[in-house]
Amino acid sequence: MQELINFFNSSGAYSIGWQQLIMLSIGIFFIYLAIKKEMEPYELLPIGLGVLIANLPGTNMLVSPENAVSYQEAGLFGIIFYYGLAFWNILPPIIFLGIGSLTDFTSLIANPKTLLLGAAAQIGIFIAFWGAILTGQFNISQAASIGIIGGADGPTTIFLSALIAPELLGITAVIAYSYMATIAFIQPPIMKLLTTKKERGIVMSVPRDVSKLEKLLLPSVAMIIIILIVPKSAPLISMLMIGNLFKESGVVPRLTSASSNEILNIATIFLMLTVGTQLSAERVFNIETLLILFLGLLAFSCGTATGLLSAKFMNIFLKNKINPLIGSAGVSAVPMAARISHHIGQETNEKVFLLPHAMGPNVAGVIGSAVVAGVFVSFLA
Amino acid sequence: MNLLISKESFVLLDSDMINQAVKLTFLGIGIVFALLIVLTLLVYAIGVINKYGFRNIKKHADSKNYAIAALAAVSAIKQKQPKEK
Numbered sequence: 152m153q154e155l156i157n158f159f160n161s162s163g164a165y166s167i168g169w170q171q172l173i174m175l176s177i178g179i180f181f182i183y184l185a186i187k188k189e190m191e192p193y194e195l196l197p198i199g200l201g202v203l204i205a206n207l208p209g210t211n212m213l214v215s216p217e218n219a220v221s222y223q224e225a226g227l228f229g230i231i232f233y234y235g236l237a238f239w240n241i242l243p244p245i246i247f248l249g250i251g252s253l254t255d256f257t258s259l260i261a262n263p264k265t266l267l268l269g270a271a272a273q274i275g276i277f278i279a280f281w282g283a284i285l286t287g288q289f290n291i292s293q294a295a296s297i298g299i300i301g302g303a304d305g306p307t308t309i310f311l312s313a314l315i316a317p318e319l320l321g322i323t324a325v326i327a328y329s330y331m332a333t334i335a336f337i338q339p340p341i342m343k344l345l346t347t348k349k350e351r352g353i354v355m356s357v358p359r360d361v362s363k364l365e366k367l368l369l370p371s372v373a374m375i376i377i378i379l380i381v382p383k384s385a386p387l388i389s390m391l392m393i394g395n396l397f398k399e400s401g402v403v404p405r406l407t408s409a410s411s412n413e414i415l416n417i418a419t420i421f422l423m424l425t426v427g428t429q430l431s432a433e434r435v436f437n438i439e440t441l442l443i444l445f446l447g448l449l450a451f452s453c454g455t456a457t458g459l460l461s462a463k464f465m466n467i468f469l470k471n472k473i474n475p476l477i478g479s480a481g482v483s484a485v486p487m488a489a490r491i492s493h494h495i496g497q498e499t500n501e502k503v504f505l506l507p508h509a510m511g512p513n514v515a516g517v518i519g520s521a522v523v524a525g526v527f528v529s530f531l532a
Numbered sequence: 533m534n535l536l537i538s539k540e541s542f543v544l545l546d547s548d549m550i551n552q553a554v555k556l557t558f559l560g561i562g563i564v565f566a567l568l569i570v571l572t573l574l575v576y577a578i579g580v581i582n583k584y585g586f587r588n589i590k591k592h593a594d595s596k597n598y599a600i601a602a603l604a605a606v607s608a609i610k611q612k613q614p615k616e617k
Contacts, residue, residue: 259575260578263571263579266568266575267569269568270564270565273564276560277560280557281557284545285545291552291553291556294553295556362582364581364582365579365582368578372578376570377567377571380567381563381567518568522563522567523560523564526559526560526564527556527560530555531556
């Protein structure tokens with residue numbers, strides 16, 4: 152009988168607390184959102200499963216090799232977190248390789264001024280960065296890690312957090328992905344508030360055709376220039392451009408397919424599960440998490456607003472006006488943000504077809520947020 | 533300049549931190565804008581190179597076509613000539 156009592160005392164069911172139970176419900180809620188509502192399923196499903204694993208007591212799956220006192224003590228997700236993110240940080244760049252091989256720079260090349268909208272939308276990062284600093288709850292590295300949520304780019308958020316504020320990695324990544332999943336609710340009210348019906352109804356002409364030479368030159372030269380100026384952004388920028396060059400060269404279809412399918416999928420599985428496992432109850436149940444939730448929302452909203460306002464500002468000088476709705480797509484979140492610009496445009500005027508135009512600032516946003524991450528790493532890592 | 537130190541968990545918000553944050557903000561925004569402006573100009577330049585390159589390739593292709601057509605015409609005339617003789 153005593154053995155039975157000892158066994159029960161050592162089981163997870165005995166030591167589980169109310170915080171863990173709430174986290175398990177949150178994990179199940181993420182899984183529900185992914186499966187039933189199809190909200191960012193590739194991210195929210197593995198993150199939800201990771202949350203479940205992280206909050207089941209007694210598994211030791213999160214023990215890092217750094218903290219393991221004997222062989223075989225480190226847990227699977229502790230090992231993946233340590234080598235995949237904290238120590239080597241290889242998973243986000245691998246994801247960027249896949250993103251690069253799926254990215255099309257055509258609209259950016261056809262309308263280069265949209266690159267500036269991608270830059271403008273990054274101002275949201277700095278507004279949230281200042282918000283975090285002024286709360287007095289975070290140090291400068293943590294504030295940068297929170298601010299980057301405004302880049303609306305999951306891998307960039309993870310890359311930066313893992314390097315400068317690993318203790319916030321799980322929460323910043325989940326908040327970034329959660330807001331990306333709900334961007335369809337966050338952006339439209341701001342878009343409608345900051346633009347007039349007339350502006351939303353601006354019809355843009357069809358983008359010009361882009362040659363293969365242009366598609367090859369852009370990633371090659373852009374990669375060299377960006378890395379020369381911000382070398383710390385190289386892990387993300389180089390992999391993005393390498394993936395894109397695989398695709399645009401047209402001579403390595405197997406590499407393109409591997410990057411955009413198998414490699415991307417494998418990296419996504421391990422990255423998202425590991426991010427989920429960082430959401431343990433003791434990390435989530437504190438005032439900082441609530442603050443990060445608020446600051447993340449502030450970052451997204453400000454990024455959307457600065458993108459829109461910059462497009463309106465550009466229109467003062469442009470002969471052929473651009474629809475300011477494409478400015479909000481500057482907050483990465485590829486391709487959801489571009490789709491939202493398109494839908495809001497179509498709501499106003501059926502002739503407005505913004506998807507190809509909004510992809511320009513959308514892709515520029517990916518580059519912009521990776522550059523900001525590089526700048527933060529240069530000064531804070 | 534200690535603004536918020538009411539709780540143990542609060543970070544000391546001193547002038548050094550504020551200075552570093554100001555520096556980081558200006559540098560960050562400045563570098564992103566400068567870099568994306570350079571990239572914008574670069575994309576315009578690539579467009580111009582592409583346009584010029586295409587024109588040259590087209591010119592070259594046109595002259596090649598003319599040469600082939602001329603050769604074809606000459607050989608056709610040559611083929612005709614012995615029969616007429």
